[in-house]
Amino acid sequence: xxxxxxxxxxxxxxxxxxxxxxxxxxxxxxxxxxxxxxxxxxxxxxxxxxxxxxxxxxxxxxxxxxxxxxxxxxxxxxxxxxxxxxxxxxxxxxxxxxxxxxxxxxxxxxxxxxxxxxxxxxxxxxxxxxxxxxxxxxxxxxxxxxxxxxxxxxxxxxxxxxxxxxxxxxxxxxxxxxxxxxxxxxxxxxxxxxxxxxxxxxxxxxxxxxxxxxxxxxxxxxxxxxxxxxxxxxxxxxxxxxxxxxxxxxx
Amino acid sequence: xxxxxxxxxxxxxxxxxxxxxxxxxxxxxxxxxxxxxxxxxxxxxxxxxxxxxxxxxxxxxxxxxxxxxxxxxxxxxxxxxxxxxxxxxxxxxxxxxxxxxxxxxxxxxxxxxxxxxxxxxxxxxxxxxxxxxxxxxxxxxxxxxxxxxxxxxxxxxxxxxxxxxxxxxxxxxxxxxxxxxxxxxxxxxxxxxxxxxxxxxxxxxxxxxxxxxxxxxxxxxxxxxxxxxxxxxxxxxxxxxxxxxxxxxxxxxxxxxxxxxxxxxxxxxxx
Numbered sequence: 001x002x003x004x005x006x007x008x009x010x011x012x013x014x015x016x017x018x019x020x021x022x023x024x025x026x027x028x029x030x031x032x033x034x035x036x037x038x039x040x041x042x043x044x045x046x047x048x049x050x051x052x053x054x055x056x057x058x059x060x061x062x063x064x065x066x067x068x069x070x071x072x073x074x075x076x077x078x079x080x081x082x083x084x085x086x087x088x089x090x091x092x093x094x095x096x097x098x099x100x101x102x103x104x105x106x107x108x109x110x111x112x113x114x115x116x117x118x119x120x121x122x123x124x125x126x127x128x129x130x131x132x133x134x135x136x137x138x139x140x141x142x143x144x145x146x147x148x149x150x151x152x153x154x155x156x157x158x159x160x161x162x163x164x165x166x167x168x169x170x171x172x173x174x175x176x177x178x179x180x181x182x183x184x185x186x187x188x189x190x191x192x193x194x195x196x197x198x199x200x201x202x203x204x205x206x207x208x209x210x211x212x213x214x215x216x217x218x219x220x221x222x223x224x225x226x227x228x229x230x231x232x233x234x235x236x237x238x239x240x241x242x243x244x245x246x247x248x249x250x251x
Numbered sequence: 252x253x254x255x256x257x258x259x260x261x262x263x264x265x266x267x268x269x270x271x272x273x274x275x276x277x278x279x280x281x282x283x284x285x286x287x288x289x290x291x292x293x294x295x296x297x298x299x300x301x302x303x304x305x306x307x308x309x310x311x312x313x314x315x316x317x318x319x320x321x322x323x324x325x326x327x328x329x330x331x332x333x334x335x336x337x338x339x340x341x342x343x344x345x346x347x348x349x350x351x352x353x354x355x356x357x358x359x360x361x362x363x364x365x366x367x368x369x370x371x372x373x374x375x376x377x378x379x380x381x382x383x384x385x386x387x388x389x390x391x392x393x394x395x396x397x398x399x400x401x402x403x404x405x406x407x408x409x410x411x412x413x414x415x416x417x418x419x420x421x422x423x424x425x426x427x428x429x430x431x432x433x434x435x436x437x438x439x440x441x442x443x444x445x446x447x448x449x450x451x452x453x454x455x456x457x458x459x460x461x462x463x464x465x466x467x468x469x470x471x472x473x474x475x476x477x478x479x480x481x482x483x484x485x486x487x488x489x490x491x492x493x494x495x496x497x498x499x500x501x502x503x504x505x506x507x508x509x510x511x512x513x514x515x516x517x518x519x520x521x522x
Contacts (some may be wrong), residue, residue, distance in 0.1 A: 052277050052430050065328035067278020072430050081433040082363050085356040119385050125340045127326035134356040134376045163379030
């Protein structure tokens with residue numbers, strides 16, 4: 001087994017979460033990397049949808065941006081931006097929304113707007129919502145992939161840009177949101193799933209060589225650990241080769 | 252009917268201080284040269300509208316052209332943050348920037364409503380998020396048929412929309428293809444419109460997936476080859492990723508940015 005980084009483990013673990021035939025709305029960055037690894041390994045018929053207006057993109061390198069020409073040139077269909085949101089996302093035609101986050105909280109709420117508690121006078125101004133609020137609302141389920149630190153993995157996000165499970169305990173259903181929300185969070189340390197009742201994220205797996213103590217250190221709330229904790233299988237040489245080739249092709 | 256004119260002439264005629272101005276383009280076909288012309292002509296107090304303000308909006312904001320930004324995602328795609336935008340929001344430099352913040356679905360629907368002659372659009376969006384708490388153009392609405400609560404957002408009707416397209420014919424019919432984003436809606440929603448094109452041709456050959464904006468739906472067309480640089484025009488140019496990376500360095504520092512603005516102001520512009 002070759003050496004690999006924690007980022008590579010995260011991308012491979014996220015790729016494995018996707019299965020063939022699924023229709024996946026892909027955010028740029030870490031989610032796009034993972035989705036493209038999945039399509040080139042175990043899930044060749046994964047349908048990739050990008051908010052720039054492409055259905056079924058099949059890029060042979062990682063797109064540099066959400067509107068990289070390669071996404072349009074390799075797509076089954078290129079459509080307008082209003083169409084992608086209104087006809088394809090909103091009615092619930094997409095299985096998985098695959099998102100990143102600057103800040104994620106224990107109920108899977110995502111912040112990509114501001115750091116700090118005053119919106120009008122933020123400590124850090126982030127890019128904003130993009131397509132994420134409606135991706136999080138309207139896909140059947142949402143997977144989040146994020147590098148985990150105490151700053152990114154917080155008790156409560158400073159700003160709810162995209163609604164996860166709110167304050168938990170079925171708040172999504174009470175608000176009338178039709179998708180299940182975040183059902184899986186993958187970080188560079190491990191794997192989290194919401195508790196079926198409270199909807200608080202619970203550590204269900206760790207990546208090879210990572211201890212629960214390390215995960216606790218990088219979690220900004222009192223972490224609950226599942227009774228049966230799995231260990232993620234290390235990346236195979238094939239998975240690593242695909243991931244590295246995609247990255248190299250985009251240099 | 253669209254008149255074919257020079258870029259400086261079109262901007263002088265169509266873009267006025269205090270206007271609501273949309274320069275649209277979703278990574279592809281961004282009307283960057285037109286943005287630089289607005290900087291050169293020192294427009295002020297603009298309300299800038301765009302789903303994805305990227306580096307050309309960073310430049311307009313840093314040059315002091317804007318008082319307000321209506322947007323849904325502001326960043327340097329593939330690179331990181333917009334430093335001039337951040338400086339304006341966090342420190343009011345060079346002038347304070349008011350923001351009106353939406354999601355992509357909300358912005359797209361606002362243009363659709365504007366293009367459709369409707370006062371607002373309805374969508375399944377924003378529910379549970381903090382955006383309605385900070386943006387007063389997001390309101391709940393009850394469906395008169397089902398009683399379901401949905402979200403309403405008001406139409407966007409810019410004073411001027413500017414887009415870049417691959418080509419136009421001599422009558423001013425405009426053709427664009429590839430990622431067409433929200434450009435058609437943005438033009439149809441606007442009171443006045445300008446399209447910069449890679450080339451003006453005798454005849455528009457059909458292109459798969461291409462759309463045509465008829466001459467009578469556009470006010471002015473200007474031939475500006477490379478007018479989308481550093482973004483790209485499918486079939487004409489590749490995205491200049493190095494420029495986006497270089498912008499990160501230029502825009503981090505106020506002095507370096509000011510030097511950049513001076514260069515743009517002194518560029519000789521083809522008439």
